[in-house]
Amino acid sequence: MTKIVVDAMGSDNYPTPDVEGAVMAAREYGVEIILTGDASKIQPILDSTNGANLPVRVINAPEMLTMHDKGEDLVMKARHKEAQNSMAVGLDLVKNGEADAFVTAGNTGAAMVTSLFRLGRIRGVDRPALAGPFPTATGICSVVDIGANPDCKPENLLQFAIMGSVFAERVRGVKNPRVGLISNGEEAGKGSELVKDAYPLLANAKLNFIGNVEGKEIFNGHADVAVTDGFTGNVFLKSTEAVAKLLIEKIRESIRGGGPLAIVGGALIRPAMRKVRKLLDPSEEGAAPLLGVNGLVFIGHGRSDMLAMKNAVRVAKNAAEAKVLDAIKLAIEESLKK
């Protein structure tokens, strides 16, 4: 049975959504769950879930990393041999082969740094990257990187492309994934220096490279993977999230202020609107894989609720069972041979 470690101290409302989502996943997907965190806080929630017959156990990790952990201090906590925080303890289980993947909704920076120190990098990968799943008109596009590396070299983008492509193929079942390079214009030759230098690397790699892409291609579903530096990817993530939120709010406001007929109309379309919000809700796709570390790590939004946590475990299970880590290692090895 696939074993997934879930950081019980990750989400903003920890440990309730983290524990309840993990238990739901154990029930629905037939995975074994190991919860890491403060056992005295986890156990009462676990007891309330009627999950006694499920393969869920707790490994006590009394400390936790928070939004306040950064810089030198974070590095110390991340690398300390005897670290007792829920991330380090959970990641060590993956490192030692006692679990197949690690899922957390905690501080992204802390999760990345701790993953790097506990698991190390895949040989040939200079910088691990976060692959954010974006809902599109037709499916999902992984944007890599959405924030691990604010400054990148062309070679980093090539590695992101290879890893993102393997992930899309193995885990999402996309055949021959279409890989685009995010740029300020579709034509080849458009872009920052970084993009212009990365373009030939991607074009000459064993990838289904479709050239430069803009927001339109991504949201229309023309790319399965969109590669960019972590600064641009993070701005992409935050700005599209914010504009979608504003749009929904403005629609609500406009309906409320539109007189009785509009209000009736608003009530009638409520199920349709709910469907749209669900469709465009990144939490449906669970968490973002941290590609390039030597183990499977999934980092979810701090706002993750029970369902988002459950979905994150599902994606982690799929990734583990698809042996995506081995496939990424192989693809990176092959890219180094040329």
Add this chain to the structure above:
Amino acid sequence: MTKIVVDAMGSDNYPTPDVEGAVMAAREYGVEIILTGDASKIQPILDSTNGANLPVRVINAPEMLTMHDKGEDLVMKARHKEAQNSMAVGLDLVKNGEADAFVTAGNTGAAMVTSLFRLGRIRGVDRPALAGPFPTATGICSVVDIGANPDCKPENLLQFAIMGSVFAERVRGVKNPRVGLISNGEEAGKGSELVKDAYPLLANAKLNFIGNVEGKEIFNGHADVAVTDGFTGNVFLKSTEAVAKLLIEKIRESIRGGGPLAIVGGALIRPAMRKVRKLLDPSEEGAAPLLGVNGLVFIGHGRSDMLAMKNAVRVAKNAAEAKVLDAIKLAIEESLKK
């Protein structure tokens, strides 16, 4: 009377929206309009607008710059002394003091390059930048730069900030505009190398600098100006546009597929939806000013319709009457003294 030159050959459907929008502006805002372009194409449309008594005249410029003009070839056409394209002819009118501002919905790259060659730069500005007006929850935020400079230095961002702030204050009437620096995190210290180096420059300038901002702050209306390099700004523009479009489409689709009640509901909220689309439609704000060239230039979307053209002329008129060019020159001069 303020004189605005309108490139009649700019928009995708030129010259109809360009000419009709300009005539509407002459009628509504009391501006004098000079249309540049192929007179044989412009005149019939002009004749059909019942604008005979309005201060609208045509200056024949038989050539035009298109999406195909780029690179060396574009530079030649942009700088040629006797250039007869509608942009060069129009910009020369501004340069020679025969008009107060130039408005075009043509090829952005061509408009920028031609502006640079015909008008030159403001002393102290290394790189002109496009300031894109984004509708927010409470008003407008100018994102500078949205595409003129894919690669920037920290000093460029400082200049963008100063120019954007003066524009917001003078033209949009914002007192003490709040200037943010787009980053992958709100905390100071977050960002790419460029952002980290630009931060202290902005913090020490005569600006109401509010620190780093993300999509959330921008769309919530917490910043009046958001500064970024042209690569990131362009990705911001294209991706938010694309996600908003997808969201609206998905809502429509979901309403149509939601059964008879949803369809009735959809009909009832149509006016409210129209209001939202108008609110979030950048064409309401007319065109983006090209800040840093020695003259007032406004570049609109190729898809601009008559109303977008009219609005662009309105903003150009406001900018000219607010003497924003002099104010920008002064602010840049002052920033150089330190």
